[in-house]
Amino acid sequence: MSEKSNPNQNRYTYKYIQFTATPSEKKQIKHFADKENFKTTSEFVRRIVFDYIRRQENPELFHSAYNNSINPLQMERIAKNIREIMKNQEIILQREDTLEEMKEMIMKLHKIAESNALSKERESIIQLLEDHNSLSLRQIQEETKLAEDIIFKIISDMNLFKITSTGRFALR
Structure with a gap:
């Protein structure tokens, strides 16, 4: 048989369940169905029944979309x-x-x-300046054999050293 000859073959077959409700209960069901934006009251009742079944099967895992508790x-x-x-x-x-x-x-x-760490080097520069009164950076470097950056770290202490007007370093 082709699909055209039997159009009802692909449709769902529904089994109807009937229940009795008083007119006030029917109004209440209709009110909640409208409030929850269901198209029909049967869709609302069907959803409630299946929610109840899921809650009974898995009470610790069930989180209903309609139950905020x-x-x-x-x-x-x-x-x-x-x-x-x-x-x-x-x-x-x-x-x-x-x-x-x-x-x-x-x-x-x-x-x-x-x-x-630089105290030994500082002492040698102080001793050198005590002996010579004032020296240029190049002379201090030649006498102590220290790197230029180490000499700058030591002589940057303005409490111990001063720069003369000729650009030489001397003790304060």
Whole structure:
């Protein structure tokens, strides 16, 4: 048989279920069906029946699109998780504060270590300037055999060294 000869072959076959409702119940069903934007009351009733079946089969997993209430056990779990998150957040903030303090301490230690690391070189430049009164950068470099950037770090301390009008370095 071709599809043209039997057009009802591809259509659904419906089984009808009838139930009795009072006129006030019928009005209430119609009101909720209209409120939820269902085209027909039978579609609304069908949806409610299948929602009920799903809830009975999987009560812990079911979240109805029409039911905005949350299981009290789930609310308790959510509240517990939020409390744990808040505790962890406080711990993280405390650790971040400690980390900032540690970074500041490390920066101070680096400055102290850098100044202490160059103390031998500083002493040699001070001794050299005490002997010669004033020297140019090239002369200091030739006498101490230090790199130019190290000499600049040492002589940049204006409390110990000064630059004369001729561009030479001397002790204060």
